[in-house]
Amino acid sequence: MPSERRQAMEAEVKDGVLIPELLAAVVGKSAGEVAEADIQLAEDHVEESLRSKPARVRFTVQGVKEKKLPPLDDDFAKQVSEGKQGTVAALREAVREDLEAATQRLSELAFEQAVVKALVEASQVEVPAALVDHEVMHQVETLEQRLHRQGLRLDRYLAYLQKTPEEYVAEARPDAESRIRVDLVLEAAGKQLAVEPTEDEVTEYMREEVAKDPELKERYLEVVANRTAREYFAHQLKRLQILEKLVQKVEGAK
Numbered sequence: 001m002p003s004e005r006r007q008a009m010e011a012e013v014k015d016g017v018l019i020p021e022l023l024a025a026v027v028g029k030s031a032g033e034v035a036e037a038d039i040q041l042a043e044d045h046v047e048e049s050l051r052s053k054p055a056r057v058r059f060t061v062q063g064v065k066e067k068k069l070p071p072l073d074d075d076f077a078k079q080v081s082e083g084k085q086g087t088v089a090a091l092r093e094a095v096r097e098d099l100e101a102a103t104q105r106l107s108e109l110a111f112e113q114a115v116v117k118a119l120v121e122a123s124q125v126e127v128p129a130a131l132v133d134h135e136v137m138h139q140v141e142t143l144e145q146r147l148h149r150q151g152l153r154l155d156r157y158l159a160y161l162q163k164t165p166e167e168y169v170a171e172a173r174p175d176a177e178s179r180i181r182v183d184l185v186l187e188a189a190g191k192q193l194a195v196e197p198t199e200d201e202v203t204e205y206m207r208e209e210v211a212k213d214p215e216l217k218e219r220y221l222e223v224v225a226n227r228t229a230r231e232y233f234a235h236q237l238k239r240l241q242i243l244e245k246l247v248q249k250v251e252g253a254k
Contacts, residue, residue, distance in 0.1 A: 012067075022057065029061045112243050115250050116182060123185045127177050135176040136169055190242045197237045202230065205237040 025037035036058045041050050077091035085091040144154045210216045223229050
């Protein structure tokens with residue numbers, strides 16, 4: 001089969017980073033030594049003719065680095081917690097509480113998603129094609145703006161993905177339609193449940209959300225006074241309140 005050459009790369013020698021065949025070949029090698037491994041190329045390899053094909057990888061170890069971790073002591077606890085935890089014991093307790101809170105939130109999110117899915121499946125909602133077109137175009141424009149900020153171009157990005165603009169749009173339509181359907185169903189549920197955040201609730205929600213972003217935190221008054229920003233946060237808060245009401249109704253019906 002054809003030969004391919006790759007530039008030098010740095011990789012961490014552990015499971016989950018290197019594929020098993022390369023991991024077995026590189027372990028124990030020193031700088032200057034050559035290693036070989038027989039592998040199977042990925043199904044989505046960039047070169048179509050090489051997809052899922054067997055290959056032999058031959059590489060030279062240019063150098064070996066050792067990762068050294070600092071000692072787990074009180075000074076380390078203070079450093080990683082920015083002074084909030086003064087001892088290792090306190091740091092461990094804080095990490096345990098954070099993990100428990102994260103696990104609880106994941107469970108809540110999974111339940112919320114199940115409630116929304118059931119509600120959408122039980123609803124007869126026809127999504128106008130014009131709305132889907134608008135959502136897809138908005139997605140493309142957002143992607144183009146994000147790429148532009150990174151100094152990239154949309155056409156080259158799509159070429160890297162080996163997709164035409166038409167193919168990208170076609171693949172984006174199902175997700176766009178699904179998002180719109182969820183929005184329409186939640187909007188209808190919000191009207192039925194009489195959910196409408198008050199101005200004070202929106203202001204408080206904005207304060208909490210802006211406080212999470214160091215850059216926006218310094219511009220709090222400007223953000224709160226911005227009509228577009230306020231409408232965005234009001235929409236987000238309303239969606240959260242609708243989800244809370246729906247979850248409460250489902251739990252109350254159990």
